[in-house]
Amino acid sequence: xxxxxVSMIDETHEQTLESWVESANAADxxxxxxxxxxxxxxxxxxxxxxxxxxxxxxxxxxxxxxGLIEKRExxxxxxxxxxxxxxxRKALSRGLRRGGSARPDWAEALTPMGEAELALPCExxxxxxxxxxxxxxxxxxxxxxxxxxxxxxxxxxxxxxHGRTSSILPSGRAILRPRGQxxxxxxxxxxxxxxxxxxxxxxxxxxxxxxxxxxxxIPIDQAEDHIVGLTLLNDWSARDLQAFxxxxxxxxxxxxxxxxxxxxxxxxxxxxxxxxxFERAPTEPQPLPYLDGPWxxxxxxxxxxxxxxxDTERMRAQGMPAVRLSRSSAxxxxxxxxxxxxxxTVNGCNLQTGDLLGTGTLSGPDEGQGGSLLELxxxxxxxxxxxxxxxxxxxxxxxCVSFAASCTAPGFRRxxxxxxxxxxxxxxxxxx
Numbered sequence: 001x002x003x004x005x006v007s008m009i010d011e012t013h014e015q016t017l018e019s020w021v022e023s024a025n026a027a028d029x030x031x032x033x034x035x036x037x038x039x040x041x042x043x044x045x046x047x048x049x050x051x052x053x054x055x056x057x058x059x060x061x062x063x064x065x066x067g068l069i070e071k072r073e074x075x076x077x078x079x080x081x082x083x084x085x086x087x088x089r090k091a092l093s094r095g096l097r098r099g100g101s102a103r104p105d106w107a108e109a110l111t112p113m114g115e116a117e118l119a120l121p122c123e124x125x126x127x128x129x130x131x132x133x134x135x136x137x138x139x140x141x142x143x144x145x146x147x148x149x150x151x152x153x154x155x156x157x158x159x160x161x162h163g164r165t166s167s168i169l170p171s172g173r174a175i176l177r178p179r180g181q182x183x184x185x186x187x188x189x190x191x192x193x194x195x196x197x198x199x200x201x202x203x204x205x206x207x208x209x210x211x212x213x214x215x216x217x218i219p220i221d222q223a224e225d226h227i228v229g230l231t232l233l234n235d236w237s238a239r240d241l242q243a244f245x246x247x248x249x250x251x252x253x254x255x256x257x258x259x260x261x262x263x264x265x266x267x268x269x270x271x272x273x274x275x276x277x278f279e280r281a282p283t284e285p286q287p288l289p290y291l292d293g294p295w296x297x298x299x300x301x302x303x304x305x306x307x308x309x310x311d312t313e314r315m316r317a318q319g320m321p322a323v324r325l326s327r328s329s330a331x332x333x334x335x336x337x338x339x340x341x342x343x344x345t346v347n348g349c350n351l352q353t354g355d356l357l358g359t360g361t362l363s364g365p366d367e368g369q370g371g372s373l374l375e376l377x378x379x380x381x382x383x384x385x386x387x388x389x390x391x392x393x394x395x396x397x398x399x400c401v402s403f404a405a406s407c408t409a410p411g412f413r414r415x416x417x418x419x420x421x422x423x424x425x426x427x428x429x430x431x432x
Contacts, residue, residue, distance in 0.1 A: 008272040012036075012093040015413050019096045020103050021110070023057030030406065030416025031055040036092050037229070037264035037417075038077070040119040041111065050119050052077060055264055055418070056096055058113050065109035066102070068092065078122050078209050078228045079353035082268075085209075085228070089269050118263035120170050121231060122207065122354045127168060127259070128344060129203075129235060129251075129358035130160040134334040136201075136361035136371055143379045155285045158335045158343045160357075164256045168356070171232075171262050175422045177397065178257040180241040194427040195238035195254075197380065198395040201361040202308050202371035202403055204330060205233035206337045207265050208355040215348040220293045223338035224268060226351065230302070230337075232262035232403045232420035233358050239374055239394065261356070262403070262420035270415060274407040275299040278336050290346055291339045300336035304417075305329055306362055306405050308371070312390055313398030322402060323387055328364040328371055330405075397426040 012034065018025045019033040031037065033056065040050040041060050052074040053060040063069045068091060069077060077085070095102030131137055134154070141149030153159070169175075177198060181190040209228040212218050218226055235255065242254030278300030280286055306329065311322035335343075340357055361371040370376040373394050377383055383391040395401070401424075405417040 008269070010090070012089055012269070013273050013412060015411060017093070017413075018098045019056060020098050020100060021057045021059055021096060023059065024096075026057070027414070029057060030418055031057055032413050032415060033093060033096050034413040035266065035270050035415040036089060037266045037270065039121045039264045041116040041263075042119075043111065044115055044117045046117075053111070054092060055113070056110075059110045060113060060116055061092070061096070061106060062109045062111065066095070066106045075123065078207065079211075081210060082225050085267065086269055089267070118170060118172070120168065120261055121263055121265045124165045124168055124354050124356050125352040126355040127163040127165045127358070128160050128355070129163050129255070129360065130158055130335070130340055131360040132158065132333040132335040132340070133359070133361045133363050133371060135332055135365050135369070136363040136375065139363065139370065139375045143374070155334070156288070158291075158340050160340075160344070161250050163251075163259065163358070165356075167256055168259045168261055169422070171260055171418075171420045171422070173260065173422060174425045175236055175258045175260070176425050177427045178238045178241065178253065179427055180238065180253040181244055182240045183244045190244060195240055196394070197239035198424065199237045199239050199373045200308070200395065200401045201235040201237055202306055202326070202328065202363070203233040203235050203361060204304070204359045204405075205231040205261055206340065206357040206359065207231060208341075208351050208357070209353060211352040211355070212345055212350055214350040216345075216350075217290075217348060218341055218345045218351070220291060220338050220342040221295055223341035226341055227268055227337060229265040229267035230271065230304075230417075231265050232405055232417050233356075234260040234401065234403060234420055234422060235358055235361070236260065236422070237372070258422070259358075260420055260422045262418050264418045266415065266417055271302050271407065273409050273412040274303045276301040276303050276331060287339065290342055291335075293338075296336055296338045300338055301331050301333070302407070303329065303331055303409065304405050304407055306371070307403065309402045309404065310386070310392070311400050312386065312396070314390060315386070315388060316400075318388060320387055322400070325373075325384065326363075326368055326370055326376060328362055328369045330359075330362055332364050333359060333362060395424050397424050399424045
């Protein structure tokens with residue numbers, strides 16, 4: 001990585017830049033010309049192959065049709081070295097700027113988002129979910145271990161587990177309520193039933209770019225050269241299944257039934273103006289040498305504001321808007337994305353282009369900053385009251401959960417991540 005942040009901030013970040021795609025110039029839009037996130041799309045209702053594009057305002061620029069990449073390169077862009085991605089970003093920025101000479105040709109390569117179907121942003125090769133949200137870990141731990149909410153290894157090791165890629169779904173797909181073994185209170189035999197304590201978890205996804213060879217760890221000062229960018233991630237969780245199965249090996253059926261991913265990868269280049277120092281209080285255990293470095297200390301965190309919204313079936317029927325359940329910040333994560341990559345590979349594990357690393361639930365320390373209903377409802381004991389008189393301890397059929405995220409900083413344009421959305425659908429049939 002560069003020795004300082006100045007070399008990462010360039011002409012593409014200028015606050016005054018505007019695009020000839022007029023919708024990109026709206027002050028509250030997620031996709032101004034300063035963003036340019038990657039995603040895959042095709043015409044709605046078509047059976048075409050997925051195409052690689054960038055979001056600009058309310059449209060998508062097809063990179064192949066714009067002549068910026070060859071068709072054979074569509075699946076390889078995420079594996080490019082950072083210097084080549086930077087060059088592509090500059091070409092996109094210059095061509096999309098107001099008065100840009102590329103407008104006559106590129107206008108034909110635009111697809112309105114309303115006419116597009118969005119996919120997962122890339123082919124996901126592997127999936128690892130971490131547990132970097134210390135406030136979430138503390139709040140959840142306190143529900144089960146009031147006197148010792150954090151286990152001894154938490155502040156030394158970036159805790160994680162391997163998840164499934166087959167059940168990672170693009171934003172907008174329905175989430176089928178999972179079924180599994182649950183131990184009823186006072187019973188001595190479990191039953192198989194649909195989860196009654198279905199929850200969401202507010203996370204960011206880290207998308208891996210160039211991989212590493214098996215047996216060759218990635219040093220922390222090179223870790224971000226192996227990251228394309230960030231996306232929103234919902235790690236749906238069945239808390240009742242989880243409570244019965246998680247010992248001794250951790251999450252299984254409580255987690256593997258669905259993970260929702262937003263369609264846009266906001267690149268590290270776009271996030272450069274929003275970098276912040278990684279700070280560990282002197283009273284806290286300091287990272288071991290392989291998890292520490294000057295770049296990570298100076299710029300390892302990213303200031304991303306996170307929000308969770310819900311609208312129920314009844315709210316939609318009554319024409320009521322979604323209500324915000326919580327607001328938090330990625331700055332509250334205990335470990336940085338570079339530390340996650342360094343730790344994941346310290347044993348020689350080989351990451352591959354398109355691998356996905358979840359951050360874990362990103363909650364804040366204050367009231368109303370929980371990244372899950374488990375926290376907000378105090379384990380289900382204090383239901384949330386919603387507009388119209390409904391209440392929720394956990395999710396019910398018909399509930400739609402949406403995540404949003406954005407970055408702001410003085411002197412720079414606001415950028416956003418789009419939406420990560422899923423609707424809960426009930427189970428039918430029975431199992432024994």
